[in-house]
Structure formats: C-alpha cells, structure tokens
Amino acid sequence: MQVSGGGRDGRRPPGATAPRPSGRRLLLGVVRDIVVPIALYYGLRAAGVSVFVALLAGAVLPALTTAAQWLRTRSLEGMAGFVAGTMLLGVAAALVSGSPRFLLAKDGWLTGVAGLWFLMSIRARRPLLFHGGRPLLEGRFRSDGTSWDVLWEREPAFRRIWRVSTAIWGVAMLLDAAVRVVMAYTLPVDAVPGLGALLWPVTLVLLQVVNGVYYEVAGLWRLTAGTALSPPAS
Numbered sequence: 001m002q003v004s005g006g007g008r009d010g011r012r013p014p015g016a017t018a019p020r021p022s023g024r025r026l027l028l029g030v031v032r033d034i035v036v037p038i039a040l041y042y043g044l045r046a047a048g049v050s051v052f053v054a055l056l057a058g059a060v061l062p063a064l065t066t067a068a069q070w071l072r073t074r075s076l077e078g079m080a081g082f083v084a085g086t087m088l089l090g091v092a093a094a095l096v097s098g099s100p101r102f103l104l105a106k107d108g109w110l111t112g113v114a115g116l117w118f119l120m121s122i123r124a125r126r127p128l129l130f131h132g133g134r135p136l137l138e139g140r141f142r143s144d145g146t147s148w149d150v151l152w153e154r155e156p157a158f159r160r161i162w163r164v165s166t167a168i169w170g171v172a173m174l175l176d177a178a179v180r181v182v183m184a185y186t187l188p189v190d191a192v193p194g195l196g197a198l199l200w201p202v203t204l205v206l207l208q209v210v211n212g213v214y215y216e217v218a219g220l221w222r223l224t225a226g227t228a229l230s231p232p233a234s
Contacts, residue, residue: 038197055103104192108180115173127166144226176203
C-alpha cells in the first residue's frame with residue numbers, strides 16, 4: 001500500500017495525507033456482503049424455497065458483485081479477490097456434497113482461513129494489520145506527521161506492536177471461525193444465518209476494545225505522537 005512520501009525528517013509535507021477509505025464504501029461493502037445475503041436467505045425461505053437453494057443464493061451473491069466490480073474496473077482489492085475465490089470454492093464443494101450444513105459452515109471456514117493468513121503474515125515484511133490500520137490512522141490520530149515507514153524502520157517497539165496486534169486478530173478470527181462451524185452443525189438450520197450475522201459485530205467490537213487497550217499500554221500513540229521516539233541513527 002503506497003503512501004505519499006514525506007520530507008527528509010520523515011514528516012509529511014503540509015496538507016499531504018494518506019488515502020482515507022470512504023466510509024460510504026465500507027458501509028456499502030457490509031450491506032452487500034452480509035446484510036443482503038442474509039435478507040435474501042430469509043426472504044427465499046419465507047417464499048417456500050428449500051434451505052439449500054436459499055443458502056446457495058446468498059453465497060453466490062457476493063461473488064457475483066465482486067465479478068461485476070472486476071468487469072467494471074478490471075481490478076480487485078486483494079481481500080475481495082481472496083474472499084470471492086474462497087467463497088466460490090465453498091459453493092463448489094457444497095454443490096458436490098449437497099449439504100446445507102456445509103454451506104452454513106462456509107463463513108466459519110472462510111474466517112478460519114483469513115485468521116491463518118493473519119498469523120502467517122506476522123513474520124512477513126509488514127504484517128496484515130499494519131496495512132489495514134495505516135490508511136485509517138497514519139497522520140490522523142495522535143500523530144505528529146511522522147511517516148509510518150520511518151517509524152517502522154526506526155522503532156522496534158512500533159514493529160512489535162503491529163506484529164502482536166496482527167496475532168491478536170488472527171487468534172480472534174480462528175475462535176470466531178470455530179464458533180461459526182459449531183453453530184452450523186449443531187443449531188437449527190434457519191437460526192444459523194441470523195446468529196452468524198450477529199456474531200460479526202460482536203467479534204469486531206471485542207477486537208477493537210482489546211486492541212485499543214493494547215495500543216495504549218504498549219505505547220503506540222506515544223510513538224506516533226513523537227513523544228517516545230528513539231533518536232535517529234547517525
């Protein structure tokens with residue numbers, strides 16, 4: 001993820017900011033990928049459609065919208081492509097097995113794979129959560145304008161914070177995935193889609209609280225505000 005360069009001291013020129021994700025775009029993504037498939041499922045069930053067909057329709061819809069995005073822009077965000085590809089594989093497997101329970105567990109498997117992806121990125125050059133948090137926070141929240149590239153190179157504590165918080169997300173996503181799979185195979189079929197949708201905000205709110213406390217205790221905001229920076233290497 002590219003960010004506009006700063007001056008020689010690592011600070012951004014006046015008025016230069018990292019691209020901010022559109023709040024409307026994020027909201028539309030949530031509606032498209034979570035709310036609409038759930039509403040479609042219960043609407044089809046109310047119309048007398050079988051569980052398997054209703055689940056299949058809800059699973060295919062996000063993949064179709066992703067395909068439409070690709071046809072329109074000839075590009076896909078990495079996560080969108082990953083989600084669409086994994087979802088299509090899950091749909092194909094469900095068609096072979098013919099199991100509604102497998103389709104119900106699809107979100108659990110998808111979340112589990114994403115959690116493993118987060119954990120594997122811990123030892124990468126930059127962990128996933130660093131890339132996710134940067135456009136939201138860099139230069140905006142308790143920041144003196146120092147580029148995160150500079151902080152990453154200069155501050156071991158800054159690198160450690162993002163690796164630990166990425167691990168927190170990975171573990172939380174694996175736990176979320178386990179709950180979803182258990183629900184899919186043990187609860188009444190028609191209860192699972194709604195409960196699964198409610199689990200998303202619960203998981204995200206808990207993650208935000210835990211990470212917020214961790215960032216404060218670990219000193220992330222002191223680093224970004226320039227009050228705990230190490231002197232530049234001579």
